[in-house]
Amino acid sequence: MSWLSILALAVQAALGFQGASYALAATGLNLKFGYTGLSNFGHVGFLLVGAYGMAIAADNGWSIWVGFALGIGAAVVLGLLLGVPTLRLRGDYLAIVTIAAAEILRLVANARPSEPVTGGSSGITGLSGKLGFFEPNFIPSGSFGIGDLSFNSRQLWSMLWTWGAVLVATLLVRALVRSPWGRVLRAIREDEDAAKALGKNVVVFKLQSFVLGGTIGALAGAFIALDSGAVSPTRWIAPLTFAIYTVVILGGAGTIWGPIVGAVAYWFVLDVVDGVLNNLWFDVSDTTAGAVRLALMGVGLMLLMIFRPQGILGSKKEMLAGAR
């Protein structure tokens, strides 16, 4: 593989569906973590309910809109169920309870007794066909692009919808965080007690942020289900949450466009590394290559947090202000 094609493939991942879906998931997490300071380490649980909402709709022959409604409804319920009891707890408790809740959801979806609904460990397949996601696709078939950097009609259709959703979600978050409501969120992130002392019902604001952020995450899950056409429980594990954290921090936590920039940069870097590894190491098995890639992601996250915690878009000045 030439260097040019490595770059082309990396750009393809960054601008394609992978970048878009991570940007959407990160937009939800950024509202919770970046703006409100909630350490939700179970974000993947929201993606899971979004994806399964879509899959269950397909399995029962309902429409794609029912799928979105199911996923979003489940995310709201999950957010309330999880948020009402835990948002009063300290941050570290929240982190552990949310990570546990996400794992519970995955294990329940995976378990044999859940098979009639979730398909158990093998999941649910063939859903984009049943839901007719690609039917209204007006983009002519064939591939578009230059050289190795090209997308086919289906990919472009997925990208159109997902990037569209990213844009809508980002503009919504932008309007909210620039409002007085968003100011209260930032105040809670800085010092919860100060916000309380000034008459703000902190738990309600945290709950709103938690539920909205989760709903955006569920939307990302729904699109992942639609694009891949299959949902299985193995995908929704804690390392996916950590990857989305990496995206948020890379782009700049608490910045409006950070999640988008972060997702694009994340996939670009990851795929370049992948390409280079594949070029240098012909004899490694797939699992080893995957492990090398994840190990590098871990090191990257550490270095980023230590040496450039404000990410790509964050302001150094604001970050220093936070360090005190």
Added chain:
Amino acid sequence: MPASGALASVPAEVGVAKPDPVLVVNGVERRYGGLLAVDVDHLEVPRGVITALIGPNGAGKTTFFNLLCGFDRADAGRWTFEGEQADGVKPHLLARRGMVRTFQLTKTLARMTVLDNMLLAGRDQRGEGFFRALVPTWRADEAANRERALDLLGRFKLDRLADEYAAGLSGGQRKLLEMARALMADPTLVMLDEPMAGVNPALTQSLLGHVTALRDEGLSILFVEHDMDVIMTISDWVVCMAEGRVIAEGRPADIAGNPTVIEAYLGIDHGSSTTGEIR
């Protein structure tokens, strides 16, 4: 000053009744493990004056203070604010009813600008509702709040710093900002937790000036303080606590000569650094 004048006829006794008190406390207790940290039978905080809450380290002043404004939960007791029940009420609701506090270690919001710190405290901001935030009608509220905020900042000589991050302020400026922010919340009772702690003498004078000015505008003030000079200069009424109980009440002059108070202060070993403390 009519309010402090009304206190002239009040005898200096523990639990004494005052004309038109703003805060009335009955039988408040707070335990830590087996230790009774706060045990106050009856206390009335007078309206429209500066009341100081003093006592040696570990007397339970700050704990009592936190209980009153809902930041800690009492094990027993009732209290009313402006004649309405205030025990068991969430701190943010007390704040909305006009009982606004500051903190001993200033809690300015570091990664927000000075102006945003102020605007946060504004009371009538419809844009803090989740759905209303999406409709820009809140901009009118914002404009009004902004004007008031800049006014207050001007009064505390912070207006030039309005667009700086609060983290960039000096320790003294943060104290001023916190006081300005409390005023922005439109309180009837301002509760200051050691406002002069760790502040240089020049700034202490300026803070004192601000506090007396507030009283002259008709606000009630309750503050926790160590510094005896400060207490004698500005307070109209002094409440002294030791070992969780109120041991003396009275005008500053009554307290200065009160043998129980002197004993309480002398009975405790002070290695601490606060200047002007009775040693």
Added chain:
Amino acid sequence: MNLPAVSRSLRVLLCLVALAVLWPAGAAHAQDAPAGDAGEPTEAEETAEACTFGKAQAIEANGGPLGPSIWGRLCQVIDGAPAFAEGVEVVVSQDGEEVATATTDEGGVFVATIPENGVYQVAIDPETLPDGFSLTDEDRATLERIRVNLGDQQAIFRFGEDTRGQRDASDYLTTMAKGLRLGLILAVAAVGLSLVFGVTGLTNFAHAELVTVGGIGAFVLNDAGVPFWLTVPLAVVLGGFTGVANDRLLWRPLRARRMALLSMMVVSIGLSTAARNLFQIGFGPEGRRYTASSGQFERAYGPFRLTPNDLLIMAICVVVLIAMTVLLRSTRLGTAIRAVADNPDLAASSGIAVNRIVTVVWGFSGALAALGGILYGLSVNVSFDMGFVLLLSMFAAVVLGGLGNAYGAILGAVVIGIVQETSGLFVDTAYKFVVALAVLIIVLLVRPQGILGQRERFG
């Protein structure tokens, strides 16, 4: 951390633990376990296994690839031996329309070819079954939802009496004991997590990899020929050094930069991810076993059926936990650790070298985590992600007991271990872990500070 009430409940707990461990051991000595019952699978297990059927067997019976199909075998244990139902018609239908039929061969096997992936109903006629065959559940002659996702799928009809629901007291007690074993291992592994949280405030996700260091360290030495029981102290020392290195090389500099705790938590996630994947590269993705794990069979110790290793593991855990408790309660070092955990600034001003204490705590944390890893490896297996698998249980234990409270972590771990194992008796085993985590969430609702944690203090 040092309340009288805490130490009282801890003492009660430790007594219970000691009783639970010593009693069965004593019983075993007293009755001199009969030679015959070691290592033999029980009769129920043997017969249940006789009817187990897999895809490989299906392909063999079919004489070639199965293609898109629903397949299975009709088998019942009759008079202690498996019998197969021949000549039974199996009907596959979809949305009420018959799409395929198949007849079982002399081995009871059927392969019904289907048009495509989807959800099907699979039925047999109970009247056509040979003599002696009876369905476990009369209503399950038709399987309503067989989902085919990957080309083919097995349909399982159950015959004979349901033996799965029948348990005696010994099963319950054995499961309790296994829960206790898991709980004690978790306690040893998690107590360091709680200590580090206590003295630094860090929620250390990479604690999982300290556990793995122990497990893999011992395995590598064991594999190189060092006798297993000699590898234990060596790997524990290795874990201790790893903990100290963690603190010196990473966390101390970050503390010096006054990094926020939430950011440190994210750093620990990065470290955990990196280390775990490096372990995978070096150790390989498969689980492996120590030499000491082989030749271990369950024996009857009184009413408990455990392996000798189980007893040894529990004994080691109890001794170590008691030693840890004594160290925290009755030594100068322990007092210093508790002082730092209570209030680092106050501790520093009263002459305690806080940074040194923190490093020592990291050393203990690493060593105990490593020991936990070795013992877990001994009772299950050694793998690159063994710590990560345990991490959530460890967090659950620590939070359940009260974050930063070492005794709470021990109590929480035992509760989580026992709940996790015994819940398998009452709900589908797939939900074991779910029950443990649900218990965590419920306890936090009732008592947000954890079982032994103190109500948060203000001002």
